[in-house]
Amino acid sequence: MDTYYKPEDLPKFGEIGKDAPDLAKKFFDYxxxxxxxxxxxxxxxxxxALAVAHTIQCPYCIDAYTKACLEKGSNLTxxxxxxxVSTAIRGGASLVHGVQMRNIAKKISM
Amino acid sequence: MADTIPSFLETLERHKLTLxxxxxxxxxxxxxxxxxxxxxxxxxxxxxxxxxIMDIQTVRQVIDFQRQCSFKIVxxxxxxxxxxxxxxxxxxxxxxxxDTVMLRSNLSVLYDLKDDSLLSVLKKNKVTIVSxxxxxxxxxxxxxxxxxxxxxxxxALIMLNQHxxxxxxxxxxxxxxxxxxxxxxxxxxxxxxxxxRDILYKKWKIIFNNTFSFANMPLGxxxxxxxxSGNYDDYMVELHKNFNPCAVTGLMxxxxxxxxxxxxLFDCDFNLAATLYKNNEKTHISQVKxxxxxxxxxxMDNHCYACTAGSGFT
Numbered sequence: 391m392d393t394y395y396k397p398e399d400l401p402k403f404g405e406i407g408k409d410a411p412d413l414a415k416k417f418f419d420y421x422x423x424x425x426x427x428x429x430x431x432x433x434x435x436x437x438x439a440l441a442v443a444h445t446i447q448c449p450y451c452i453d454a455y456t457k458a459c460l461e462k463g464s465n466l467t468x469x470x471x472x473x474x475v476s477t478a479i480r481g482g483a484s485l486v487h488g489v490q491m492r493n494i495a496k497k498i499s500m
Numbered sequence: 501m502a503d504t505i506p507s508f509l510e511t512l513e514r515h516k517l518t519l520x521x522x523x524x525x526x527x528x529x530x531x532x533x534x535x536x537x538x539x540x541x542x543x544x545x546x547x548x549x550x551x552x553i554m555d556i557q558t559v560r561q562v563i564d565f566q567r568q569c570s571f572k573i574v575x576x577x578x579x580x581x582x583x584x585x586x587x588x589x590x591x592x593x594x595x596x597x598x599d600t601v602m603l604r605s606n607l608s609v610l611y612d613l614k615d616d617s618l619l620s621v622l623k624k625n626k627v628t629i630v631s632x633x634x635x636x637x638x639x640x641x642x643x644x645x646x647x648x649x650x651x652x653x654x655x656a657l658i659m660l661n662q663h664x665x666x667x668x669x670x671x672x673x674x675x676x677x678x679x680x681x682x683x684x685x686x687x688x689x690x691x692x693x694x695x696x697r698d699i700l701y702k703k704w705k706i707i708f709n710n711t712f713s714f715a716n717m718p719l720g721x722x723x724x725x726x727x728x729s730g731n732y733d734d735y736m737v738e739l740h741k742n743f744n745p746c747a748v749t750g751l752m753x754x755x756x757x758x759x760x761x762x763x764x765l766f767d768c769d770f771n772l773a774a775t776l777y778k779n780n781e782k783t784h785i786s787q788v789k790x791x792x793x794x795x796x797x798x799x800m801d802n803h804c805y806a807c808t809a810g811s812g813f814t
Contacts (some may be wrong), residue, residue: 431691461680462689463695465637 395449400482433462440469441476505740508804515745519754521767521796526756527571528769529554529562529590531581533761536609539645540725541634541679543717543773543803546579553579558763559586561785563593564760569791570597575630575756577604577769583611588621595625602628604677607656608649619663627671629665630712631657636699641679657706666708676711683731685742685810686713715739715806719773739805747808753798759785767798774803 407414425435436458443451459469510770512519532553535546553668554562566574574594576681581587595601603622608621622629631653635641638650661667666674676696693711700706716722718735726732757778758766763785767771776799777783 433695434688457684460682461687462686463635463692465635465640467637467639497805498740 397453400453429462431462433459433464435462436462436463437468437472441472444473445480504807505736505802508800508802510596511740511743511773511805512748517745517748519748519751519798519800520793521793521798523720523752524569524755524757524791524793525571526573526752527562527566528575528577528756528758529568530758530760530769531576531578531584531587532592533579534583535579535606535648536583536612537580537606539632539721541644541681541722543719543722543770544579544623545720545773550579552761552763553584554586554763556586556589558761558785559590563597563762565785565788566594567597570752571757571791572598572731573600573602574598575604579761580606580609580745582609582615582618588618591621591627595627598722600628601625602630605629605656605687606645607631607633607793608645608651608652611652611656623665623672625661626671628675629660630675630677630786631660632679633657633676633696633711634681636696644681652708654704657700657708658704661706666706673710674708676708678711678713679716683716683726683729683738683739684736684790686715689713689811704808713811715809717770717773717803717806719770720802736802736805739809742809743805744808744810747811753807753809757793766799770803770807771799774801776801783813 404414404418407418425432425439430438436455439451440455440459443455456469459472506514512742526667530544533544533546533550534548534553535542535550536548576587576590578584582605587603590599591603597684624726632645633641633653634644636649641650642648660674663672664670665672678686678692678696686692689712692713696708696711700708711745718726718732718739723732753767755770756768757770758769760766760772764782765778765785765788766776767778771778778799779796780799
């Protein structure tokens with residue numbers, strides 16, 4: 391079966407600059423700066439990116455940052471824990487809206 | 501897909517680079533393919549079932565060659581060189597005529613042997629130990645090197661520290677080598693060293709001198725695994741994509757000569773694995789009458805991309 395997200399398309403990301411080169415340059419310069427070593431290490435930034443990739447469910451990002459995490463020296467336990475962080479926040483974000491539910495229910499109930 | 505990448509020679513030419521031998525400073529001696537481990541990333545297919553080890557006659561020829569040429573460094577490798585009964589003889593006879601003698605150890609063999617007399621010889625002769633330590637994670641290490649190897653490696657490092665290795669003021673150097681535990685490139689040497697230093701000390705009070713991060717070589721057992729797992733094409737493309745022209749200047753094949761367990765000459769241990777003889781001629785160490793190989797051509801093939809990817813393999 392054909393697939394909408396093709397792995398071989400990921401290396402074509404740079405082509406996005408063909409019709410708006412100035413904007414693309416600004417984006418890729420920024421992107422490069424974000425992921426370079428700062429107060430956080432490149433390894434830590436890759437783990438954050440991996441967690442975010444799963445939250446936004448971007449197949450390209452998942453491919454790229456799984457590999458990046460391994461290349462930066464992370465292991466599968468650390469990577470799985472990072473995913474649980476995003477899962478907890480995502481799940482918690484749903485659950486915490488229960489407060490709104492309870493507020494509304496309380497307001498309209500006798 | 502790997503067929504679509506240009507040859508290593510074509511890539512060098514595109515960057516207007518050449519590869520020729522300079523003054524040879526390092527004599528690498530492969531004592532054999534016998535090893536207590538059968539690591540998935542081994543470029544030589546070394547393992548417990550291999551019988552090929554350097555005999556005493558060839559060891560003596562190596563010593564004579566070093567006496568004649570006085571290379572600055574002698575780098576002893578394998579397999580597991582500790583499993584060759586001629587290792588002590590080689591170390592005892594070559595140390596006095598060499599500035600630096602290095603022994604590449606997989607660590608677990610030191611733990612298994614628990615051979616104090618071998619350690620005494622290494623210490624007495626100030627042999628630098630370069631040990632394989634791919635990851636701080638025991639699952640990753642064991643998946644590359646075999647079940648239980650991580651724990652044995654840690655115990656061996658503790659033992660080496662107790663003998664003075666890695667300790668300031670002893671002159672006993674302990675270096676670690678990290679290879680990726682899969683079909684991807686290594687992390688930066690600087691970042692790896694910082695992390696290894698922090699975590700090895702915090703968890704086990706282990707200290708060491710330096711770490712080196714190297715890409716895995718698409719040869720031998722690692723190539724077989726790449727092919728079996730469907731990673732070969734992507735890995736070769738990745739190595740090519742990360743070709744770093746600046747890494748070419750520092751490539752070890754320019755100042756190192758490698759001797760196989762049976763005494764034949766190669767430009768490096770990887771060409772030995774690929775059976776690419778030095779100068780494309782099968783020359784035995786006993787036939788060599790010179791110490792100068794300057795400007796000799798270096799045999800190359802596409803596995804050389806692993807030495808030029810990213811920071812390179814020096």
